Amino acid sequence: MKNSNSFSSILFCLFSSFLFPFISSTTPSWPPMNSRHAVSTAATPPPPLQLHIIDQHVVMDNGIIKVNLSNPKGMVNGIEYGGIENLLSTDNDEDDRGYWDIVWNLEGSSGTKGILDRLETTDFKVIVENEEQIELSFSRTYNNSSTGGKLIPLNIDKRFVMLRNSSGFYTYAIYEHLKEWPAFNLDNTRIAFKPRKDKFHYMAVADKRQRLMPLPDDRKPPRGQALAYPEAVLLVDPIEPQFKGEVDDKYQYGCESKDSRVHGWISTDPPIGLWQISPTEEFRSGGPLKQFLTSHVGPTTLTVFHSTHYAGEDMVIKFGDNEPWKKVFGPIFIHLNSLPEGEDPLRLWQNAKEQMMAEVQSWPYGFIASEDFPKSDQRGTVSGRFLIRERYVSDESVPASGAYVGLALPGGLGSWQNESKGYQFWTRADQNGSFSLNNVRSGNYSLYGWVPNFIGNYQYSAFIVVTPGSDINVGELVFEPPRDGPTLWEIGIPDRTAAEFYIPDPNPKYINKLYVNHSDRFRQYGLWERYAELYPNEDLVYTVGLSDYKKDWFFAQVTRKIGDNKYAGTTWKIKFQLDSPDTHGTYRLRLALATAHAAELQVRLNDAQALPPLFTTGLIGKDNTVARHGIHGLYRLYTVDIPGGELVVGNNTILLTQASSNSPFVGIMYDYIRLEGPLTSKM
Structure with missing residues (x-):
C-alpha cells in the first residue's frame, strides 16, 4: 500500500458505513502478544482446557476459542470466538466448513485431475488431555478388501491440538502407504477453511496484496460471466457496485512457498481475523519457489501441501508397487485475533504477521505428541x-x-x-x-x-x-555455472522469472483493481491477448544494442489467434552483428526458460525455413503459467551449439519459434538468453 494510513482510513470508513457495522456488545479485546501465544493480563490465571465429547461431536475449549469437530469424521464444523458462535460458514454442510482433502488417481492414469477424497475418518482417539494441552486423533486405516479400491490406499491420521491460553489451534496429518498396498498417484492435498461470507469480506495474503473482496454470489450467473476458463469470472452485476467490471480469479492470489507463511480474512462485525500460518515449508513439495493457492473468494483460505499447479504432471506423486512411504504434513496454526471497537482493522494483519514470526521462532514445536514428528x-x-x-x-x-x-x-x-x-x-x-x-x-x-x-x-x-x-x-x-566463452550479448536477468520483461497493461474490460500500478502487474487477466494487439502483423524483433528488454521483449511468447478457436505459433527474431566470426569455433546460445506449457521451442540461424532446425526442445511443459497469472513455473536450461562457420560477417539473426499452437495458453516465458563466443572470438 502506497499510503497505509490513508488506505486504512478509507477501509475503516467502508467497513463502518454499509458493509460491516460494529457490534460493541460482542467485541472482544485484542489479545496481547508474548512469544507464541496470547497471554492474559487478568489477575487470575487462564482457565484450564476442557474437552467435551457429545454424541457425534467433540469440542476443544480453552476459554478463548472453541473448536467443534465431527466424531469420528474429523471435520471442523465450527469455530467459536469473540462472541460469534461460529466463524465458519453456517450455509455450508457441516462437512464443508473445515476439512483436509486429497485428489488422487489409479496407477497409470495421466493428467492432473483425479478422485476427490475429503478424508472422512472412522476412528477417534484422545492422545493428550490435561490442563495445558489437548491433542486429538481422527484416523482411517486402509483395507483393500473392504474398500473395493474406492479409497486412496493410505492410512490417514488427522491431528488437532489446542494449548492453554492460545488464540487458535494446530492441525497436522500423517499419511502412510505400506509396502504391500496398491500403487497410485497423488495429485493434490491440502486443508481448507470456509469462513462466513456475511462476516469476512477483506482478504490479505501479503502487505501489498490485500483488499475488499467480492461475494461468492457475484461469481454465479447472471451476476458473473465465465471467461476463458471457469476460475476466471467477469463481475457484470455484483451485489456491491464497486466490483462491477472486475475479474475475479483465485490464481491471482497464489504465492511462492517461501512467501506463503500467513494469509487469511478480516471481519469487522465484530473486528476479527482468521488466519492460516505455516511456520515452515519443510513439508511442502517443490522447493521454495513452488507456487500454491492461498485465499480466495468464497471466502476460502487454504494451506496447500502438495499440488501440480505451475508444474503439471511432473509434479504428480507416483507410488509404485512395494513402495512404503510416510509423511507428516504440518502442523499449521489457525490463528484468531480481534480488536476493540474503533481500532484500525488492518492491525489484525499486522498482528497475524507477528504471530507468524513467533510460530517460526518456535519451530519445530515441542508439544506435538506424534512420534512421527521429531523434536x-x-x-x-x-x-x-x-x-x-x-x-x-x-x-x-x-x-x-x-x-x-x-x-x-x-x-x-x-x-x-x-x-x-x-x-x-x-x-x-x-x-x-x-x-x-x-x-x-x-x-x-x-x-x-x-x-x-x-x-x-x-x-x-x-x-x-x-x-x-x-x-x-x-x-x-x-x-561453477555453465560458461564456455565470453558474453557477446544477453537478454534479461537470470533470476528464474520473466518479471523483468515487458508486461503490458491489461485490457480495461478485464482488470483486477488491486494490480493496477502494482509490482505484480503480471497477475492481471488476459495479458496473453495483448501480444497480438501489440504485434498485429509481424512477430517480435529484438535488435541487440538498440532494443531494451524491459520495453521490447514481451514477457511471454504465446500463440497468435488466426480465427475462431484457431491459433498459430510465433517466431521471434534476435538480430545482432558480428564483425569477424570465428569460422572454426563453436558459439553457444544459453536459453534459460522460466516456464513452458505444451510448447516446442525451435532455434534457427539466419534461415526461417531451415529443416531440421538447429535445435528443438521437443514438446515440453504443462506448467499452465500463462493462464494462471504466474511469472514462472519449472526452470529449464538449454545449451545450443552454433558452428562458427554458419555465422556471417555483419548481420545475423537467431529465430526462436514456438511451434505448438493448441490454445491461447500455449507458450514460453524466458528467464535469460545469452550468446557466448569461442574463447578467442571478438565481437
Whole structure:
C-alpha cells in the first residue's frame, strides 16, 4: 500500500458505513502478544482446557476459542470466538466448513485431475488431555478388501491440538502407504477453511496484496460471466457496485512457498481475523519457489501441501508397487485475533504477521505428541560456505551472496523443483556465502543450490546423511555455472522469472483493481491477448544494442489467434552483428526458460525455413503459467551449439519459434538468453 494510513482510513470508513457495522456488545479485546501465544493480563490465571465429547461431536475449549469437530469424521464444523458462535460458514454442510482433502488417481492414469477424497475418518482417539494441552486423533486405516479400491490406499491420521491460553489451534496429518498396498498417484492435498461470507469480506495474503473482496454470489450467473476458463469470472452485476467490471480469479492470489507463511480474512462485525500460518515449508513439495493457492473468494483460505499447479504432471506423486512411504504434513496454526471497537482493522494483519514470526521462532514445536514428528533434539544441522567461480566475472572464487541452498531427496541436477515425496530444507547464504540449515529431519539427502544472477543448478557430489543431533559442516562448496566463452550479448536477468520483461497493461474490460500500478502487474487477466494487439502483423524483433528488454521483449511468447478457436505459433527474431566470426569455433546460445506449457521451442540461424532446425526442445511443459497469472513455473536450461562457420560477417539473426499452437495458453516465458563466443572470438 502506497499510503497505509490513508488506505486504512478509507477501509475503516467502508467497513463502518454499509458493509460491516460494529457490534460493541460482542467485541472482544485484542489479545496481547508474548512469544507464541496470547497471554492474559487478568489477575487470575487462564482457565484450564476442557474437552467435551457429545454424541457425534467433540469440542476443544480453552476459554478463548472453541473448536467443534465431527466424531469420528474429523471435520471442523465450527469455530467459536469473540462472541460469534461460529466463524465458519453456517450455509455450508457441516462437512464443508473445515476439512483436509486429497485428489488422487489409479496407477497409470495421466493428467492432473483425479478422485476427490475429503478424508472422512472412522476412528477417534484422545492422545493428550490435561490442563495445558489437548491433542486429538481422527484416523482411517486402509483395507483393500473392504474398500473395493474406492479409497486412496493410505492410512490417514488427522491431528488437532489446542494449548492453554492460545488464540487458535494446530492441525497436522500423517499419511502412510505400506509396502504391500496398491500403487497410485497423488495429485493434490491440502486443508481448507470456509469462513462466513456475511462476516469476512477483506482478504490479505501479503502487505501489498490485500483488499475488499467480492461475494461468492457475484461469481454465479447472471451476476458473473465465465471467461476463458471457469476460475476466471467477469463481475457484470455484483451485489456491491464497486466490483462491477472486475475479474475475479483465485490464481491471482497464489504465492511462492517461501512467501506463503500467513494469509487469511478480516471481519469487522465484530473486528476479527482468521488466519492460516505455516511456520515452515519443510513439508511442502517443490522447493521454495513452488507456487500454491492461498485465499480466495468464497471466502476460502487454504494451506496447500502438495499440488501440480505451475508444474503439471511432473509434479504428480507416483507410488509404485512395494513402495512404503510416510509423511507428516504440518502442523499449521489457525490463528484468531480481534480488536476493540474503533481500532484500525488492518492491525489484525499486522498482528497475524507477528504471530507468524513467533510460530517460526518456535519451530519445530515441542508439544506435538506424534512420534512421527521429531523434536529439535532429534534433528540435525548442515552448514558450510557457498562460493561461485565464474571466470568471466572473477579469476577467483567469490562468496555466493544470497545463494539458495537446500536439502531434498537424492535425485538429478535440479530435481528438487519437482520432488514431492520427501521433506525439503532451504535457506539463503549470507554476504559471506555462509549458510546453515537447521532442524533437519534425519534422512539421506542431496544438497542443492543456485545463485541469483547466474544460470544453472548446483549439486553436491556426496550424499548428506543427517542423524539425530548431527552437526555436519560440508566446508566450502564451489559452484561453477555453465560458461564456455565470453558474453557477446544477453537478454534479461537470470533470476528464474520473466518479471523483468515487458508486461503490458491489461485490457480495461478485464482488470483486477488491486494490480493496477502494482509490482505484480503480471497477475492481471488476459495479458496473453495483448501480444497480438501489440504485434498485429509481424512477430517480435529484438535488435541487440538498440532494443531494451524491459520495453521490447514481451514477457511471454504465446500463440497468435488466426480465427475462431484457431491459433498459430510465433517466431521471434534476435538480430545482432558480428564483425569477424570465428569460422572454426563453436558459439553457444544459453536459453534459460522460466516456464513452458505444451510448447516446442525451435532455434534457427539466419534461415526461417531451415529443416531440421538447429535445435528443438521437443514438446515440453504443462506448467499452465500463462493462464494462471504466474511469472514462472519449472526452470529449464538449454545449451545450443552454433558452428562458427554458419555465422556471417555483419548481420545475423537467431529465430526462436514456438511451434505448438493448441490454445491461447500455449507458450514460453524466458528467464535469460545469452550468446557466448569461442574463447578467442571478438565481437
